Amino acid sequence: MKRFPFSRLKLKEGWISSSLIYNPHCNLPPTVIHEISIEIDPLELGADAAMPEYQQVVNSSIVFDGLIFERRSWNALGGSYTFGDDQNGSFYVSSAHNPVTVRQLTLQHRGGATYDADSVATFHFEYEDSGYADETTRLLFSAKYGGFRFCVPQWSTPDKIAFPSEWNIPSASRDWPESAIRDFAARYCDLSQFAKITIENGILSARPTAA
Numbered sequence: 001m002k003r004f005p006f007s008r009l010k011l012k013e014g015w016i017s018s019s020l021i022y023n024p025h026c027n028l029p030p031t032v033i034h035e036i037s038i039e040i041d042p043l044e045l046g047a048d049a050a051m052p053e054y055q056q057v058v059n060s061s062i063v064f065d066g067l068i069f070e071r072r073s074w075n076a077l078g079g080s081y082t083f084g085d086d087q088n089g090s091f092y093v094s095s096a097h098n099p100v101t102v103r104q105l106t107l108q109h110r111g112g113a114t115y116d117a118d119s120v121a122t123f124h125f126e127y128e129d130s131g132y133a134d135e136t137t138r139l140l141f142s143a144k145y146g147g148f149r150f151c152v153p154q155w156s157t158p159d160k161i162a163f164p165s166e167w168n169i170p171s172a173s174r175d176w177p178e179s180a181i182r183d184f185a186a187r188y189c190d191l192s193q194f195a196k197i198t199i200e201n202g203i204l205s206a207r208p209t210a211a
Contacts, residue, residue: 004093004125004132005048011062014038014143016115018074020150020188024163032148032188034077036064036117038141050131051094060092062139064102064121073190074145074208078109089121096128103136113145113208145208148194150185152176152202174202 015037022030042059049056066087069077082104089100104120119139125132155161158172168187170180178199182191185204191197194206 001126001133002048002050002131003135004050004123005043005045006135006137008048009043010041011139011141012039012041013114014117014141016074016077016143016145018148018189020148020185022153022163022167022169024161029164029167030169030184030188031068032072033065034067034069036067036143038062038064038139038143054095058093062089062091062100064089064100064105064119067102067105072188073193074113074148075109075193077115077145078107080104080106091123093125093132094130096125096130098130099124099127110142114142115145116140116142147208148185148189148191148204148206150181150189150204152181154202176202 016034018032018034020030020032022028039061040059042057045056045058064087066089067083069081071077083102085101087101089102091098091100101122101124102119103122106118107115110116117140120136121139122134122136124134126134152174154174155172161172163169163172170176170184181199181202181204185191191206193208195209197204197206
């Protein structure tokens with residue numbers, strides 16, 4: 001089984017985004033989840049191709065998803081983090097979905113909306129038999145914070161949904177007043193750090209001042 005040619009991989013600037021979610025079905029309280037998407041220069045695999053019949057060029061993004069930083073402000077994400085296995089990262093190679101698990105991540109605020117990142121991640125290439133062996137590697141890149149989003153959930157049977165009282169959910173209906181959407185999001189995210197906030201059709205979107 002081949003090793004993926006990480007040494008030939010050229011990373012472009014990434015993007016950091018965050019979303020506020022909750023779900024009583026899996027006992028997930030209101031939580032801000034972060035995603036980091038890292039674009040790459042198209043990589044001609046050549047002799048490194050594990051399955052030439054499927055793919056000769058890799059041009060998909062590397063995605064770290066399901067990251068929890070427990071910070072209310074986007075410009076205070078700097079620090080070192082260690083994560084468990086409960087993530088949803090991915091990297092498509094050999095026409096296969098290859099899960100990615102971030103083990104360690106250090107973010108350093110460079111200024112503006114940009115962070116320098118030093119990460120250690122496991123690429124599960126054997127998950128869908130991509131032809132490459134699973135591998136843990138270090139990735140260095142920069143990433144710009146792009147924004148925050150909260151979408152009021154729409155439940156198929158809202159009259160049967162029950163939330164723990166400590167979650168303080170305004171309603172199981174999706175018809176929240178804009179003031180309720182903003183107030184709820186502000187409990188978990190410092191909205192004062194954003195230059196533009198829009199609320200439309202139950203969705204709050206916010207872009208940072210320095211973006």
